[in-house]
Amino acid sequence: MTVSPKLPAPAGPVSGALIAQLSGRVQDLTRVRPDGADPMGRDIQLALFVAYELCYRGFRGTDPTWEWDADLVGLRGRLERSFLGHLRRCAGDITGTDVWAEIRRPAGGQPDGPAHFLRTEGTWQQMCEYFVHRSVYHLKEPDLQAWLIPRLAGAAKAAVVAVQYQNYGAGTAAHMRQRIFAELMSAAGLDGGYLAYLDMVPAEALAAVNAVSMFGLNRSLRGAAIGHFAAEMTSAPASQRLVQALHRLRAPAACARFYRDRIEPDAVSGRLVDDVVGGLLADEPELEADVVLGIRARHIVEDRLAARMVKCWADGETSLLRSL
Numbered sequence: 001m002t003v004s005p006k007l008p009a010p011a012g013p014v015s016g017a018l019i020a021q022l023s024g025r026v027q028d029l030t031r032v033r034p035d036g037a038d039p040m041g042r043d044i045q046l047a048l049f050v051a052y053e054l055c056y057r058g059f060r061g062t063d064p065t066w067e068w069d070a071d072l073v074g075l076r077g078r079l080e081r082s083f084l085g086h087l088r089r090c091a092g093d094i095t096g097t098d099v100w101a102e103i104r105r106p107a108g109g110q111p112d113g114p115a116h117f118l119r120t121e122g123t124w125q126q127m128c129e130y131f132v133h134r135s136v137y138h139l140k141e142p143d144l145q146a147w148l149i150p151r152l153a154g155a156a157k158a159a160v161v162a163v164q165y166q167n168y169g170a171g172t173a174a175h176m177r178q179r180i181f182a183e184l185m186s187a188a189g190l191d192g193g194y195l196a197y198l199d200m201v202p203a204e205a206l207a208a209v210n211a212v213s214m215f216g217l218n219r220s221l222r223g224a225a226i227g228h229f230a231a232e233m234t235s236a237p238a239s240q241r242l243v244q245a246l247h248r249l250r251a252p253a254a255c256a257r258f259y260r261d262r263i264e265p266d267a268v269s270g271r272l273v274d275d276v277v278g279g280l281l282a283d284e285p286e287l288e289a290d291v292v293l294g295i296r297a298r299h300i301v302e303d304r305l306a307a308r309m310v311k312c313w314a315d316g317e318t319s320l321l322r323s324l
Helices: 012-021 042-053 064-068 070-091 100-102 114-120 125-140 154-167 177-187 202-218 221-231 236-248 253-270 273-283 285-314
Strands: none
Touching: 012 042, 012 221, 012 236, 042 070, 042 273, 064 070, 070 202, 070 285, 100 114, 100 221, 100 273, 100 285, 114 125, 125 177, 125 285, 154 273, 177 236, 177 253, 202 221, 202 285, 221 273, 236 253, 236 273, 273 285
């Protein structure tokens, strides 16, 4: 049975207006503007996350027809333009950038990143915080990337489907990455329910999910979606470090399984990057700059989340909005 999460608490005027509308308290969404608000702040990121979630499992007690309500979609578009504009500015000048050189940039391997921190000095409490941050992503994975499939053709489509087939458990529900991560959460003594910790994660964790949804739900951004997908396919080194961290902390076997099972598939997936990116660019070479944008956008949002975790832990503070 598919269980929808409850609506989160608002984080500011923009998310507050949207959540109020979905709760049955009538608002004029046409008047809700993100102007002047921090596009990476929690108010905007939560509002965008909530708007996108209507395209996934929705929210408990919320009318499912809100998904395509014209005023709500209009608000979502304004939020997207604010977020996308910020990502473009942070990505810098991508004119003439070699997409293959961009793909080969190290991902998730910063010597001061959370996987390194957890491997060498992290506590079990900090590891659990890491799980909570990632739960809003991994409990939706690979649904986030599935929007790509109907937007592609030929070699690119075949390669994406091959990767997704494995992510969905190769036809076995017990092997789905979503299911395995939920088991990880339960083994760690955490709530493995879908979006159970939405009210506890900061803007940085939401932005990492929103970037994928935005690229996938907008056909005009399919190049960026492919770039993000390609960057995601190179995450095996970070998974290896997390396995080492969990071994050091003597974590339950179910916790290590998720990351251990990712190492070899992610390495194989990495070899499909040529088919995914090359296939798209063979058909639509004009999308190369967008592919680079997607790669850089993933680095931007993931690096922000990583920096928050490591800084908070180094300062002896929780990296969540409140302690577990």
